[in-house]
Amino acid sequence: MNPNDSPLLICLAGPTASGKSAASLALAQRWPIELIIMDSATIYRGMDIGTAKPSLQEQALAPHHLLDIRDPAQAYSAAEFARDAAVLAQDIRQRGRIPVLCGGTMLYYKALREGLNALPGADPEIRQALDAEASERGWPALHAELARVDPATAARLAPNDSQRLQRALEIWRSSGRAMSDWLAQPPQPVLPGWRFLTISLEPSDRSVLHTRIAQRYQAMIHAGLLDEVRALYARPDLHPGLPSIRCVGYRQLWDYLDERVSLEQAIEQAIAATRQLAKRQITWLRSLPQRVPVDCLSDQAVAEVAQHCAQALDA
Incomplete structure (x- = not known):
């Protein structure tokens, strides 16, 4: 062709x-x-x-x-x-x-x-829960949590990057797989x-x-x-x-x-x-x-x- x-x-x-x-x-x-x-x-x-x-x-x-x-x-x-x-x-x-x-x-x-990349879809309940946790503990605390389960993603995100931190943790909590694992697959x-x-x-x-x-x-x-x-x-x-x-x-x-x-x-x-x-x-x-x-x-x-x-x- x-x-x-x-x-x-x-x-x-x-x-x-x-x-x-x-x-x-x-x-x-x-x-x-x-x-x-x-x-x-x-x-x-x-x-x-x-x-x-x-x-x-x-x-x-x-x-x-x-x-x-x-x-x-x-x-x-x-x-x-x-x-x-x-x-x-x-x-x-x-x-x-x-x-x-x-x-x-x-x-x-x-x-x-x-x-x-084939990432999981949005989960409103998880996002709401993360917002509530961030209000109580702060985004740096959630960044520390992400560093434990997905260090590769945490390393490229700032501790107060709320939007991207929320998405990375949402993916982890909904799928049990790190965002970096999902992104390793070819788009x-x-x-x-x-x-x-x-x-x-x-x-x-x-x-x-x-x-x-x-x-x-x-x-x-x-x-x-x-x-x-x-x-x-x-x-x-x-x-x-x-x-x-x-x-x-x-x-x-x-x-x-x-x-x-x-x-x-x-x-x-x-x-x-x-x-x-x-x-x-x-x-x-x-x-x-x-x-x-x-x-x-x-x-x-x-x-x-x-x-x-x-x-x-x-x-």
Whole structure:
């Protein structure tokens, strides 16, 4: 079989503030695409401003999938994303349209591209019990427990990494096997036979991206981000241990509402944290040998993205 006869998934990746959304909407004007959003923050309802969620007008230009699929009190794993995105890609193709993955959560990309390990499913009762134990004893105590039953996993987790500690202990308690044992098995592909075109929007000048990040966060503040965080803060079921509240730009304003820092400090910390996030995203992207880099600061960036897509679609 000719590899070019295989179904194609276009992946438009890049760090925060690199112009991924604008590029994807430009593609929508040229081809019948549907967007699968690869973002661990825009999945949450009620978190719109600080996640730079596409507006309703932008969403009307092309179908957007995996937006607003979780309440902020809920979690969503990379494995869940990979399974959901794989089903969506197949459905979009069956409708005669082109699936385009767009976002910057590279752990989601890794799970979709490389496949999934056969880990046990979530167990709400065990998770609730672990939360109760953590409230009483603290996560470092649970980290010590994990070190006894799964030293390999404990060695790569920080003592206060609540989300990953909870998952590792949940797997141990539900299956009697260490998470490291499960992960030693080869992953199973979720999109076997598919071609991936990964276009990576990367800045030629990191300082320009840093300026963009600062300007965008200030714009979010003026657009009402603090009120958005206040609405979350008022909910008794939300707390900083949740993935939603740990999102960059939200946790810092939460600390302000907790009176830990001033508003000015919170904004400075949020901008610094966003720049660190962008640095990690760029490092991960540049480690991908199969990516097609495009300078996101170039006036021709969108045209270059479209050219690479045209070449792959015509192949």
